[in-house]
Amino acid sequence: MTRIPPSPPARGPAPDPPLTGEDAARSRDRARVHHARWHGRRWQLLWLLAGPGILVMMGENDGPSMIAYASDGAQYGLGFFVPLIPVLFALAYVCQEMCMRVGAVTHRGYGGLVLQRYGRAWGWFGAGDLILTNLVTLVAEFVSIRVGLAYFHLGAGVAVALGLALVVFTLSGGRYWRWERIVLGLALFNGLFLLAAILVRPHPGAVVSSLDFLPFPGGSVDTLLLLLASTVGATVTPWMIFFQQSASADKGMTAGDVRHGRYDTAAGAVLAAVFGIGALIAGAALLTHGGSGIEGFAGAGFPEALKHVAGSAAGAVFALGLIEAGAVAILTICASTAYAAGECAGVSRSFNSSPRNAAVFYAANLGVALLAAVVILIPGAPLLSIALNANVLATVLLPVSLVFMVMLANDTALMGQWVNKRSTNVIGITVIVFVGVSGAAYGIVSFLQVVHLINS
Amino acid sequence: MTADAGQGSGRGEPDPQEHADEPVGHLQRGQFVAETSRPVPRAALSTRAIAGLWALRVFVVLVSLMVIYTFIDQLR
Numbered sequence: 001m002t003r004i005p006p007s008p009p010a011r012g013p014a015p016d017p018p019l020t021g022e023d024a025a026r027s028r029d030r031a032r033v034h035h036a037r038w039h040g041r042r043w044q045l046l047w048l049l050a051g052p053g054i055l056v057m058m059g060e061n062d063g064p065s066m067i068a069y070a071s072d073g074a075q076y077g078l079g080f081f082v083p084l085i086p087v088l089f090a091l092a093y094v095c096q097e098m099c100m101r102v103g104a105v106t107h108r109g110y111g112g113l114v115l116q117r118y119g120r121a122w123g124w125f126g127a128g129d130l131i132l133t134n135l136v137t138l139v140a141e142f143v144s145i146r147v148g149l150a151y152f153h154l155g156a157g158v159a160v161a162l163g164l165a166l167v168v169f170t171l172s173g174g175r176y177w178r179w180e181r182i183v184l185g186l187a188l189f190n191g192l193f194l195l196a197a198i199l200v201r202p203h204p205g206a207v208v209s210s211l212d213f214l215p216f217p218g219g220s221v222d223t224l225l226l227l228l229a230s231t232v233g234a235t236v237t238p239w240m241i242f243f244q245q246s247a248s249a250d251k252g253m254t255a256g257d258v259r260h261g262r263y264d265t266a267a268g269a270v271l272a273a274v275f276g277i278g279a280l281i282a283g284a285a286l287l288t289h290g291g292s293g294i295e296g297f298a299g300a301g302f303p304e305a306l307k308h309v310a311g312s313a314a315g316a317v318f319a320l321g322l323i324e325a326g327a328v329a330i331l332t333i334c335a336s337t338a339y340a341a342g343e344c345a346g347v348s349r350s351f352n353s354s355p356r357n358a359a360v361f362y363a364a365n366l367g368v369a370l371l372a373a374v375v376i377l378i379p380g381a382p383l384l385s386i387a388l389n390a391n392v393l394a395t396v397l398l399p400v401s402l403v404f405m406v407m408l409a410n411d412t413a414l415m416g417q418w419v420n421k422r423s424t425n426v427i428g429i430t431v432i433v434f435v436g437v438s439g440a441a442y443g444i445v446s447f448l449q450v451v452h453l454i455n456s
Numbered sequence: 457m458t459a460d461a462g463q464g465s466g467r468g469e470p471d472p473q474e475h476a477d478e479p480v481g482h483l484q485r486g487q488f489v490a491e492t493s494r495p496v497p498r499a500a501l502s503t504r505a506i507a508g509l510w511a512l513r514v515f516v517v518l519v520s521l522m523v524i525y526t527f528i529d530q531l532r
Contacts, residue, residue, distance in 0.1 A: 020490075028482075116496045117496055119498065382531050385530055444519065
Protein backbone atom coordinates (compact mmCIF):
# COMPACT_ATOMS: atom_id res chain seq x y z
CA MET A 1 0.00 0.00 0.00
CA THR A 2 1.35 3.39 -0.98
CA ARG A 3 2.09 5.77 1.84
CA ILE A 4 0.17 9.00 1.35
CA PRO A 5 2.64 11.86 1.85
CA PRO A 6 1.92 14.15 4.79
CA SER A 7 0.77 17.66 4.05
CA PRO A 8 2.97 20.46 5.31
CA PRO A 9 1.48 23.03 7.67
CA ALA A 10 -0.36 25.98 6.13
CA ARG A 11 2.45 28.37 6.89
CA GLY A 12 5.13 26.09 5.47
CA PRO A 13 7.22 26.67 2.37
CA ALA A 14 4.55 25.49 -0.12
CA PRO A 15 2.14 28.16 -1.37
CA ASP A 16 -1.23 28.31 0.39
CA PRO A 17 -4.07 26.65 -1.51
CA PRO A 18 -6.98 28.81 -2.71
CA LEU A 19 -9.12 30.06 0.16
CA THR A 20 -12.82 29.68 0.74
CA GLY A 21 -15.19 31.20 3.27
CA GLU A 22 -15.32 27.77 4.90
CA ASP A 23 -11.53 27.88 5.45
CA ALA A 24 -11.74 31.34 7.00
CA ALA A 25 -14.57 30.37 9.38
CA ARG A 26 -12.79 27.20 10.48
CA SER A 27 -9.55 29.09 10.96
CA ARG A 28 -11.25 31.52 13.34
CA ASP A 29 -12.45 28.60 15.46
CA ARG A 30 -8.97 27.09 15.40
CA ALA A 31 -7.46 30.42 16.45
CA ARG A 32 -9.37 30.24 19.73
CA VAL A 33 -8.23 26.66 20.28
CA HIS A 34 -4.61 27.61 19.67
CA HIS A 35 -4.94 30.64 21.92
CA ALA A 36 -6.35 28.55 24.79
CA ARG A 37 -3.68 25.91 24.30
CA TRP A 38 -0.87 28.47 24.12
CA HIS A 39 -1.96 30.09 27.38
CA GLY A 40 -2.52 26.74 29.11
CA ARG A 41 -6.24 27.35 29.68
CA ARG A 42 -7.34 23.75 30.17
CA TRP A 43 -11.02 24.33 30.88
CA GLN A 44 -11.40 26.71 27.97
CA LEU A 45 -9.71 24.16 25.73
CA LEU A 46 -12.10 21.46 26.94
CA TRP A 47 -15.05 23.77 26.25
CA LEU A 48 -13.81 24.65 22.78
CA LEU A 49 -13.07 21.08 21.75
CA ALA A 50 -16.20 19.51 23.28
CA GLY A 51 -19.02 18.88 20.87
CA PRO A 52 -19.19 15.98 18.41
CA GLY A 53 -18.71 13.29 21.09
CA ILE A 54 -21.38 14.62 23.45
CA LEU A 55 -23.74 15.36 20.58
CA VAL A 56 -23.44 11.90 19.04
CA MET A 57 -24.17 10.18 22.37
CA MET A 58 -27.01 12.54 23.30
CA GLY A 59 -28.40 12.21 19.79
CA GLU A 60 -28.44 8.46 20.26
CA ASN A 61 -30.41 8.88 23.51
CA ASP A 62 -33.28 9.67 21.16
CA GLY A 63 -37.02 9.21 21.49
CA PRO A 64 -37.20 5.53 20.43
CA SER A 65 -34.17 4.69 22.61
CA MET A 66 -35.61 6.34 25.71
CA ILE A 67 -38.97 4.67 25.11
CA ALA A 68 -37.09 1.36 24.63
CA TYR A 69 -35.24 1.81 27.96
CA ALA A 70 -38.46 2.81 29.75
CA SER A 71 -40.32 -0.15 28.19
CA ASP A 72 -37.52 -2.47 29.35
CA GLY A 73 -37.95 -1.08 32.87
CA ALA A 74 -41.75 -1.37 32.74
CA GLN A 75 -41.66 -4.96 31.47
CA TYR A 76 -38.62 -6.43 33.17
CA GLY A 77 -37.63 -4.10 36.02
CA LEU A 78 -34.16 -2.79 36.70
CA GLY A 79 -32.24 -6.08 36.88
CA PHE A 80 -30.02 -6.89 33.89
CA PHE A 81 -30.56 -3.54 32.16
CA VAL A 82 -28.92 -1.21 34.71
CA PRO A 83 -25.50 -2.84 34.18
CA LEU A 84 -26.17 -3.58 30.47
CA ILE A 85 -26.64 0.07 29.47
CA PRO A 86 -23.17 1.20 30.67
CA VAL A 87 -21.60 -1.83 28.98
CA LEU A 88 -23.29 -0.93 25.69
CA PHE A 89 -22.18 2.69 25.95
CA ALA A 90 -18.63 1.53 26.69
CA LEU A 91 -18.79 -0.40 23.40
CA ALA A 92 -20.25 2.69 21.71
CA TYR A 93 -17.31 4.71 23.05
CA VAL A 94 -14.83 2.38 21.35
CA CYS A 95 -16.61 2.76 17.99
CA GLN A 96 -17.08 6.51 18.29
CA GLU A 97 -13.52 7.15 19.42
CA MET A 98 -12.37 5.56 16.16
CA CYS A 99 -14.68 7.88 14.18
CA MET A 100 -13.41 10.95 16.00
CA ARG A 101 -9.77 9.90 15.52
CA VAL A 102 -10.15 9.20 11.80
CA GLY A 103 -11.98 12.51 11.29
CA ALA A 104 -9.38 14.49 13.25
CA VAL A 105 -6.37 12.91 11.54
CA THR A 106 -7.68 12.84 7.95
CA HIS A 107 -9.93 15.95 8.11
CA ARG A 108 -12.42 14.00 6.01
CA GLY A 109 -15.84 12.48 6.58
CA TYR A 110 -16.66 8.77 6.69
CA GLY A 111 -18.80 8.60 3.52
CA GLY A 112 -16.22 10.35 1.35
CA LEU A 113 -13.32 8.28 2.65
CA VAL A 114 -15.10 4.93 2.11
CA LEU A 115 -16.14 5.98 -1.39
CA GLN A 116 -12.67 7.14 -2.42
CA ARG A 117 -10.61 4.53 -0.60
CA TYR A 118 -12.69 1.39 -1.23
CA GLY A 119 -14.70 2.24 -4.33
CA ARG A 120 -17.94 3.92 -5.32
CA ALA A 121 -20.07 0.80 -4.80
CA TRP A 122 -19.17 0.57 -1.11
CA GLY A 123 -19.56 4.31 -0.64
CA TRP A 124 -23.04 4.34 -2.15
CA PHE A 125 -24.06 1.16 -0.32
CA GLY A 126 -23.12 2.88 2.93
CA ALA A 127 -24.98 6.04 1.99
CA GLY A 128 -28.01 3.94 0.99
CA ASP A 129 -28.01 2.15 4.38
CA LEU A 130 -27.70 5.50 6.09
CA ILE A 131 -30.54 7.17 4.22
CA LEU A 132 -32.87 4.21 4.82
CA THR A 133 -32.19 3.97 8.55
CA ASN A 134 -32.14 7.76 8.96
CA LEU A 135 -35.53 8.16 7.30
CA VAL A 136 -37.09 5.48 9.48
CA THR A 137 -35.43 6.87 12.59
CA LEU A 138 -36.44 10.46 11.78
CA VAL A 139 -40.06 9.39 11.51
CA ALA A 140 -39.67 7.84 14.97
CA GLU A 141 -38.14 11.11 16.28
CA PHE A 142 -41.09 13.16 15.05
CA VAL A 143 -43.39 10.58 16.66
CA SER A 144 -41.45 10.98 19.90
CA ILE A 145 -41.99 14.76 19.83
CA ARG A 146 -45.66 14.16 19.07
CA VAL A 147 -45.99 11.81 22.05
CA GLY A 148 -44.38 14.39 24.34
CA LEU A 149 -46.57 17.19 23.01
CA ALA A 150 -49.71 15.03 23.26
CA TYR A 151 -49.22 15.09 27.03
CA PHE A 152 -49.74 18.86 26.82
CA HIS A 153 -52.72 18.37 24.44
CA LEU A 154 -50.83 19.48 21.32
CA GLY A 155 -51.10 17.62 18.02
CA ALA A 156 -48.96 16.20 15.22
CA GLY A 157 -48.96 19.49 13.31
CA VAL A 158 -47.19 21.23 16.20
CA ALA A 159 -44.64 18.41 16.37
CA VAL A 160 -43.85 18.79 12.68
CA ALA A 161 -43.66 22.59 12.91
CA LEU A 162 -41.38 22.45 15.96
CA GLY A 163 -39.02 19.89 14.40
CA LEU A 164 -38.74 21.70 11.08
CA ALA A 165 -38.40 25.12 12.72
CA LEU A 166 -35.45 23.82 14.75
CA VAL A 167 -33.74 22.45 11.65
CA VAL A 168 -34.19 25.74 9.78
CA PHE A 169 -33.10 27.82 12.78
CA THR A 170 -29.92 25.84 13.40
CA LEU A 171 -29.03 25.92 9.70
CA SER A 172 -29.45 29.66 9.42
CA GLY A 173 -26.16 30.78 10.95
CA GLY A 174 -23.70 29.53 8.36
CA ARG A 175 -21.25 28.45 11.09
CA TYR A 176 -20.44 25.01 12.47
CA TRP A 177 -19.71 26.52 15.89
CA ARG A 178 -23.16 28.12 16.14
CA TRP A 179 -24.95 24.93 15.07
CA GLU A 180 -22.94 22.84 17.54
CA ARG A 181 -23.50 25.13 20.53
CA ILE A 182 -27.27 25.38 19.94
CA VAL A 183 -27.62 21.61 19.71
CA LEU A 184 -25.35 21.13 22.76
CA GLY A 185 -27.58 23.51 24.72
CA LEU A 186 -30.66 21.52 23.73
CA ALA A 187 -28.93 18.22 24.50
CA LEU A 188 -28.40 19.22 28.13
CA PHE A 189 -32.13 18.70 28.61
CA ASN A 190 -31.63 14.97 28.09
CA GLY A 191 -30.97 15.18 31.84
CA LEU A 192 -34.76 15.46 32.25
CA PHE A 193 -34.85 11.67 32.19
CA LEU A 194 -32.66 11.62 35.28
CA LEU A 195 -35.04 14.09 36.92
CA ALA A 196 -37.96 11.83 35.96
CA ALA A 197 -36.14 8.93 37.64
CA ILE A 198 -35.74 10.98 40.82
CA LEU A 199 -39.39 12.02 40.75
CA VAL A 200 -40.62 8.41 40.69
CA ARG A 201 -38.68 7.92 43.97
CA PRO A 202 -37.01 4.57 43.29
CA HIS A 203 -35.77 2.50 46.19
CA PRO A 204 -31.96 3.04 46.22
CA GLY A 205 -31.43 -0.56 47.35
CA ALA A 206 -33.31 -1.85 44.30
CA VAL A 207 -31.04 0.13 41.97
CA VAL A 208 -27.85 -1.06 43.66
CA SER A 209 -28.96 -4.68 43.81
CA SER A 210 -29.72 -4.67 40.07
CA LEU A 211 -26.03 -4.32 39.22
CA ASP A 212 -25.45 -8.10 39.03
CA PHE A 213 -27.12 -8.56 35.61
CA LEU A 214 -29.91 -10.54 37.35
CA PRO A 215 -32.64 -11.49 36.86
CA PHE A 216 -32.15 -12.29 33.20
CA PRO A 217 -35.35 -11.19 31.41
CA GLY A 218 -37.79 -14.00 30.65
CA GLY A 219 -40.10 -14.44 27.69
CA SER A 220 -40.09 -16.07 24.27
CA VAL A 221 -36.92 -16.28 22.17
CA ASP A 222 -38.06 -13.74 19.58
CA THR A 223 -39.14 -11.28 22.29
CA LEU A 224 -35.73 -11.56 23.92
CA LEU A 225 -33.95 -11.18 20.58
CA LEU A 226 -36.06 -8.13 19.73
CA LEU A 227 -35.22 -6.72 23.13
CA LEU A 228 -31.49 -7.31 22.60
CA ALA A 229 -31.48 -6.03 19.01
CA SER A 230 -33.43 -2.88 19.86
CA THR A 231 -31.31 -2.18 22.96
CA VAL A 232 -28.10 -2.58 20.95
CA GLY A 233 -29.68 -0.43 18.23
CA ALA A 234 -30.37 2.16 20.92
CA THR A 235 -26.63 2.48 21.55
CA VAL A 236 -24.70 2.29 18.25
CA THR A 237 -26.18 3.15 14.84
CA PRO A 238 -24.88 3.93 11.33
CA TRP A 239 -25.68 7.65 11.54
CA MET A 240 -23.43 8.00 14.60
CA ILE A 241 -20.45 6.76 12.59
CA PHE A 242 -21.10 9.17 9.72
CA PHE A 243 -21.88 12.06 12.04
CA GLN A 244 -18.95 12.01 14.44
CA GLN A 245 -16.24 11.56 11.84
CA SER A 246 -17.66 14.29 9.61
CA ALA A 247 -18.44 16.66 12.49
CA SER A 248 -14.91 16.23 13.91
CA ALA A 249 -13.50 17.21 10.52
CA ASP A 250 -15.98 20.07 10.09
CA LYS A 251 -15.13 21.38 13.56
CA GLY A 252 -11.52 21.55 12.45
CA MET A 253 -10.12 19.01 14.91
CA THR A 254 -6.60 17.80 14.26
CA ALA A 255 -4.51 14.88 15.46
CA GLY A 256 -3.29 17.16 18.25
CA ASP A 257 -6.87 17.30 19.57
CA VAL A 258 -7.43 13.53 19.75
CA ARG A 259 -6.95 13.47 23.55
CA HIS A 260 -9.65 16.08 24.03
CA GLY A 261 -11.82 14.29 21.48
CA ARG A 262 -11.59 11.22 23.70
CA TYR A 263 -12.64 13.24 26.76
CA ASP A 264 -15.56 14.62 24.76
CA THR A 265 -16.68 11.17 23.58
CA ALA A 266 -16.23 9.63 27.04
CA ALA A 267 -18.23 12.45 28.67
CA GLY A 268 -21.00 11.89 26.11
CA ALA A 269 -21.02 8.13 26.79
CA VAL A 270 -21.18 8.59 30.57
CA LEU A 271 -23.97 11.19 30.36
CA ALA A 272 -25.93 9.09 27.87
CA ALA A 273 -25.64 5.98 30.08
CA VAL A 274 -26.74 7.90 33.19
CA PHE A 275 -29.71 9.49 31.42
CA GLY A 276 -30.62 6.17 29.76
CA ILE A 277 -30.66 4.50 33.18
CA GLY A 278 -32.85 7.43 34.30
CA ALA A 279 -35.43 6.51 31.64
CA LEU A 280 -35.17 2.85 32.67
CA ILE A 281 -35.80 3.68 36.34
CA ALA A 282 -38.71 5.97 35.43
CA GLY A 283 -40.20 3.16 33.32
CA ALA A 284 -39.67 0.62 36.10
CA ALA A 285 -42.16 2.60 38.20
CA LEU A 286 -44.80 1.02 35.96
CA LEU A 287 -43.56 -2.52 36.63
CA THR A 288 -45.78 -3.03 39.67
CA HIS A 289 -48.70 -1.81 37.58
CA GLY A 290 -48.38 -4.59 35.05
CA GLY A 291 -46.30 -2.48 32.68
CA SER A 292 -49.35 -0.36 31.98
CA GLY A 293 -48.91 2.30 29.32
CA ILE A 294 -45.88 0.74 27.66
CA GLU A 295 -47.58 1.26 24.30
CA GLY A 296 -45.76 4.51 24.52
CA PHE A 297 -46.38 5.77 21.01
CA ALA A 298 -50.14 5.63 21.27
CA GLY A 299 -51.18 9.16 22.16
CA ALA A 300 -49.25 10.34 25.20
CA GLY A 301 -49.04 6.73 26.44
CA PHE A 302 -45.91 6.61 28.53
CA PRO A 303 -45.98 10.07 30.14
CA GLU A 304 -49.68 9.63 30.91
CA ALA A 305 -49.07 6.23 32.48
CA LEU A 306 -46.24 7.70 34.54
CA LYS A 307 -48.49 10.53 35.67
CA HIS A 308 -50.99 8.07 37.13
CA VAL A 309 -48.29 6.14 38.98
CA ALA A 310 -45.80 8.83 40.06
CA GLY A 311 -47.61 12.14 39.75
CA SER A 312 -48.08 14.83 37.16
CA ALA A 313 -44.58 16.27 37.62
CA ALA A 314 -42.96 12.95 36.63
CA GLY A 315 -45.27 12.64 33.63
CA ALA A 316 -44.58 16.20 32.48
CA VAL A 317 -40.82 15.85 32.88
CA PHE A 318 -40.82 12.59 30.94
CA ALA A 319 -42.93 14.20 28.19
CA LEU A 320 -40.53 17.16 27.96
CA GLY A 321 -37.63 14.71 27.85
CA LEU A 322 -39.20 12.93 24.87
CA ILE A 323 -39.59 16.26 23.05
CA GLU A 324 -35.93 17.11 23.71
CA ALA A 325 -34.70 13.63 22.75
CA GLY A 326 -36.60 13.75 19.47
CA ALA A 327 -35.48 17.31 18.67
CA VAL A 328 -31.76 16.72 19.27
CA ALA A 329 -31.85 13.47 17.31
CA ILE A 330 -33.59 15.19 14.37
CA LEU A 331 -30.81 17.78 14.24
CA THR A 332 -27.92 15.31 14.47
CA ILE A 333 -29.46 12.70 12.15
CA CYS A 334 -30.29 15.33 9.51
CA ALA A 335 -26.70 16.56 9.79
CA SER A 336 -25.32 13.04 9.26
CA THR A 337 -27.49 12.66 6.14
CA ALA A 338 -26.29 16.01 4.82
CA TYR A 339 -22.63 15.17 5.43
CA ALA A 340 -23.03 11.81 3.65
CA ALA A 341 -24.86 13.39 0.69
CA GLY A 342 -22.20 16.07 0.25
CA GLU A 343 -19.33 13.61 0.61
CA CYS A 344 -20.74 11.06 -1.83
CA ALA A 345 -21.62 13.77 -4.35
CA GLY A 346 -18.14 15.24 -3.93
CA VAL A 347 -19.42 18.74 -3.22
CA SER A 348 -19.11 21.19 -0.32
CA ARG A 349 -20.43 19.74 2.95
CA SER A 350 -19.95 22.00 5.92
CA PHE A 351 -21.97 24.14 8.27
CA ASN A 352 -19.21 26.71 7.65
CA SER A 353 -20.30 27.00 4.00
CA SER A 354 -23.16 29.17 2.85
CA PRO A 355 -26.31 27.54 1.41
CA ARG A 356 -25.29 28.86 -2.01
CA ASN A 357 -21.90 27.14 -1.84
CA ALA A 358 -23.17 23.93 -0.24
CA ALA A 359 -26.60 23.52 -1.80
CA VAL A 360 -26.58 19.70 -1.65
CA PHE A 361 -25.59 19.76 2.04
CA TYR A 362 -28.33 22.18 3.06
CA ALA A 363 -30.94 20.59 0.77
CA ALA A 364 -30.26 17.10 2.17
CA ASN A 365 -30.34 18.42 5.74
CA LEU A 366 -33.73 20.02 5.32
CA GLY A 367 -35.09 17.58 2.73
CA VAL A 368 -34.75 14.46 4.85
CA ALA A 369 -36.48 16.23 7.76
CA LEU A 370 -39.32 17.32 5.46
CA LEU A 371 -39.74 13.80 4.11
CA ALA A 372 -40.00 12.30 7.60
CA ALA A 373 -42.37 15.06 8.67
CA VAL A 374 -44.69 14.29 5.75
CA VAL A 375 -44.87 10.61 6.82
CA ILE A 376 -46.13 11.40 10.31
CA LEU A 377 -48.86 13.61 8.87
CA ILE A 378 -50.24 10.76 6.74
CA PRO A 379 -53.48 9.60 8.36
CA GLY A 380 -53.28 5.97 9.46
CA ALA A 381 -49.51 5.63 8.85
CA PRO A 382 -48.09 2.72 10.94
CA LEU A 383 -46.09 5.03 13.19
CA LEU A 384 -45.96 2.66 16.15
CA SER A 385 -44.46 -0.15 14.06
CA ILE A 386 -42.04 2.22 12.34
CA ALA A 387 -40.84 3.58 15.66
CA LEU A 388 -40.39 0.13 17.21
CA ASN A 389 -38.55 -1.26 14.19
CA ALA A 390 -36.25 1.74 13.67
CA ASN A 391 -33.63 0.53 16.13
CA VAL A 392 -33.78 -3.05 14.85
CA LEU A 393 -33.19 -2.03 11.25
CA ALA A 394 -30.27 0.14 12.36
CA THR A 395 -28.77 -2.83 14.23
CA VAL A 396 -29.09 -5.11 11.20
CA LEU A 397 -27.39 -2.64 8.84
CA LEU A 398 -24.71 -1.55 11.30
CA PRO A 399 -22.03 -4.29 10.85
CA VAL A 400 -21.04 -3.13 7.35
CA SER A 401 -20.51 0.46 8.52
CA LEU A 402 -18.51 -0.79 11.50
CA VAL A 403 -16.29 -3.01 9.36
CA PHE A 404 -15.32 -0.05 7.14
CA MET A 405 -14.78 2.07 10.24
CA VAL A 406 -12.30 -0.46 11.62
CA MET A 407 -10.63 -0.71 8.19
CA LEU A 408 -10.21 3.08 7.99
CA ALA A 409 -8.86 3.25 11.53
CA ASN A 410 -6.28 0.58 10.61
CA ASP A 411 -5.29 2.21 7.33
CA THR A 412 -1.66 3.15 7.87
CA ALA A 413 -1.55 5.25 4.70
CA LEU A 414 -4.33 7.44 6.05
CA MET A 415 -3.69 7.34 9.77
CA GLY A 416 0.07 7.06 10.15
CA GLN A 417 0.92 6.68 13.83
CA TRP A 418 -2.78 7.09 14.75
CA VAL A 419 -3.86 3.62 13.60
CA ASN A 420 -5.81 1.39 15.98
CA LYS A 421 -4.03 -0.39 18.77
CA ARG A 422 -4.42 -4.15 18.93
CA SER A 423 -6.75 -3.89 21.95
CA THR A 424 -9.01 -1.42 20.09
CA ASN A 425 -9.24 -3.85 17.18
CA VAL A 426 -10.14 -6.74 19.48
CA ILE A 427 -12.95 -4.70 21.06
CA GLY A 428 -14.04 -3.30 17.69
CA ILE A 429 -14.30 -6.76 16.13
CA THR A 430 -16.14 -8.05 19.22
CA VAL A 431 -18.68 -5.23 18.82
CA ILE A 432 -19.15 -6.09 15.13
CA VAL A 433 -19.75 -9.78 15.93
CA PHE A 434 -22.08 -8.92 18.85
CA VAL A 435 -24.11 -6.47 16.79
CA GLY A 436 -24.18 -8.75 13.74
CA VAL A 437 -25.30 -11.81 15.70
CA SER A 438 -27.99 -10.03 17.74
CA GLY A 439 -29.44 -8.22 14.70
CA ALA A 440 -29.29 -11.26 12.43
CA ALA A 441 -30.72 -13.60 15.07
CA TYR A 442 -33.78 -11.41 15.50
CA GLY A 443 -34.22 -10.96 11.75
CA ILE A 444 -33.96 -14.68 10.98
CA VAL A 445 -36.01 -16.00 13.92
CA SER A 446 -38.85 -13.51 13.46
CA PHE A 447 -38.92 -14.17 9.69
CA LEU A 448 -39.05 -17.95 10.19
CA GLN A 449 -41.96 -17.45 12.60
CA VAL A 450 -43.81 -15.24 10.18
CA VAL A 451 -43.53 -17.82 7.39
CA HIS A 452 -44.46 -20.55 9.93
CA LEU A 453 -41.24 -22.53 9.58
CA ILE A 454 -40.79 -22.44 13.36
CA ASN A 455 -43.30 -21.93 16.16
CA SER A 456 -43.51 -18.64 18.03
CA MET B 457 -3.86 15.10 3.68
CA THR B 458 -3.02 13.25 6.85
CA ALA B 459 -0.22 12.72 9.26
CA ASP B 460 0.08 16.44 9.73
CA ALA B 461 -0.59 15.20 13.20
CA GLY B 462 0.03 17.69 15.90
CA GLN B 463 1.49 20.28 13.60
CA GLY B 464 0.33 23.78 14.20
CA SER B 465 -0.89 23.12 17.71
CA GLY B 466 0.55 23.32 21.17
CA ARG B 467 3.35 25.31 22.62
CA GLY B 468 5.76 24.59 19.81
CA GLU B 469 4.20 27.24 17.55
CA PRO B 470 4.18 31.02 17.61
CA ASP B 471 1.70 32.84 19.83
CA PRO B 472 -1.63 32.54 17.99
CA GLN B 473 -2.42 36.17 18.68
CA GLU B 474 0.34 36.98 16.17
CA HIS B 475 -1.86 35.72 13.35
CA ALA B 476 -5.27 36.66 14.71
CA ASP B 477 -6.00 38.89 11.73
CA GLU B 478 -5.00 36.25 9.18
CA PRO B 479 -8.04 34.24 8.13
CA VAL B 480 -6.30 30.91 7.55
CA GLY B 481 -3.23 31.16 9.75
CA HIS B 482 -4.49 28.47 12.10
CA LEU B 483 -5.34 25.70 9.67
CA GLN B 484 -3.13 22.79 8.79
CA ARG B 485 -2.64 22.36 5.08
CA GLY B 486 -4.75 19.18 5.07
CA GLN B 487 -7.71 21.12 6.45
CA PHE B 488 -8.09 23.47 3.51
CA VAL B 489 -11.14 22.80 1.35
CA ALA B 490 -8.83 22.61 -1.66
CA GLU B 491 -6.96 19.75 0.03
CA THR B 492 -9.97 17.82 1.33
CA SER B 493 -11.57 18.03 -2.12
CA ARG B 494 -8.61 16.13 -3.55
CA PRO B 495 -9.51 12.39 -3.59
CA VAL B 496 -7.40 9.93 -1.62
CA PRO B 497 -5.83 7.05 -3.57
CA ARG B 498 -7.83 3.84 -3.84
CA ALA B 499 -6.76 1.14 -1.37
CA ALA B 500 -5.62 -2.19 -2.74
CA LEU B 501 -7.76 -4.86 -1.08
CA SER B 502 -6.92 -8.54 -1.30
CA THR B 503 -9.31 -10.90 -3.09
CA ARG B 504 -10.19 -12.48 0.25
CA ALA B 505 -11.04 -9.10 1.76
CA ILE B 506 -13.25 -8.20 -1.20
CA ALA B 507 -14.99 -11.59 -1.03
CA GLY B 508 -15.52 -11.13 2.72
CA LEU B 509 -17.00 -7.67 2.23
CA TRP B 510 -19.39 -8.90 -0.45
CA ALA B 511 -20.43 -11.86 1.70
CA LEU B 512 -21.18 -9.48 4.58
CA ARG B 513 -23.08 -7.14 2.25
CA VAL B 514 -25.24 -9.95 0.82
CA PHE B 515 -25.89 -11.30 4.33
CA VAL B 516 -26.93 -7.87 5.63
CA VAL B 517 -29.24 -7.27 2.67
CA LEU B 518 -30.90 -10.67 3.17
CA VAL B 519 -31.44 -10.09 6.89
CA SER B 520 -32.73 -6.56 6.18
CA LEU B 521 -35.28 -8.00 3.74
CA MET B 522 -36.37 -10.46 6.43
CA VAL B 523 -36.81 -7.62 8.95
CA ILE B 524 -38.76 -5.53 6.42
CA TYR B 525 -40.95 -8.55 5.50
CA THR B 526 -41.67 -9.19 9.19
CA PHE B 527 -42.44 -5.50 9.69
CA ILE B 528 -44.93 -5.51 6.80
CA ASP B 529 -46.49 -8.76 8.04
CA GLN B 530 -47.00 -7.22 11.50
CA LEU B 531 -48.99 -4.41 9.91
CA ARG B 532 -51.65 -6.81 8.64
